[in-house]
Amino acid sequence: MTDRPHALRAAAVPPLPPPARAYPPDLAAKLAGREKRVLGDPFGLRNFGVNLVRLAPGAASSLRHAHARQDEWVYVLEGTPTLVLGDRQQVLAPGDCAGFPAGTGEAHHLVNRSAQDVLFLEVGDRSPGDSVTYPDDDLAGAATPEGAWRYTRKDGTPLG
Template identity: 85%
Template sequence: MSERPPALRAMEVPARPVPTGFPEDLVAALGGREKRVLGDPFGLRNFGVNLVRLPPGAASSLRHAHARQDEWIYVLAGTPTLVLGDRQQVLAPGDCAGFPAGTGEAHHLVNRSDAEVLFLEVGDRSPGDSVTYPDDDLAGAAMPEGDWRYTRKDGTPI
């Protein structure tokens, strides 16, 4: 059994590469997003915690909606634009937002400012989750081992 740290410095956790299996034609839309996975080093299994950095022009993800997983964000620095369904709102440090599973209301954050954005992202790890991307030809399904499998909307493998 590997030893878990009692604590760590969040910004020293290596940034995770773009998701395995994510289609190359859609990676550019993330614009240099950096995600540091903070829950895994502590052995957390019921929910995930990420520290996300968005340089100007970057997006947190493609606009998406989860079937089973709730998500929550808390802005630490910068002024990202929350895109939620057909609404948009500029957020500031101290703002938070939650995205309940199963609503079909797609969301993401976009950094339209000229300064870096930093936020915490928390989500549960409900088994059997799937995700839809209304603006892109993409669908995702959580695999039992925790990885994601991406396909085109018609089911064609990527």
């Protein structure tokens, strides 16, 4: 038997703590106004993750980034986020989705440039050995064998 739920109300899942725990203050500030609820973990999902993300006006989904091994996909539920993909930008609307194949090096994120909140689902696989690059920021990330993320500066020095 398991104590895992078979179903739950997404809004009842507590949001993650602010990214200040993982990033230095200058980078964490770029994510102010983002609320992320990890929906796959309560069910024990191991092959992919699902997050419900709310962006207040002016907030970004993440630092602009590209994964080496992890595919990502988003589906807009509410609001009109701007997708920033490489040097291109596109306003999305409810019902729109976007996918980001691993290994392309094309960095992406969503930014809420509207006056209303944005709500979207974010899905990504959990491929072992993943790493992530951040072209706009002095940050690099690598997944540990246990699946946690370890962040450093681009030259490998610890954050601090």
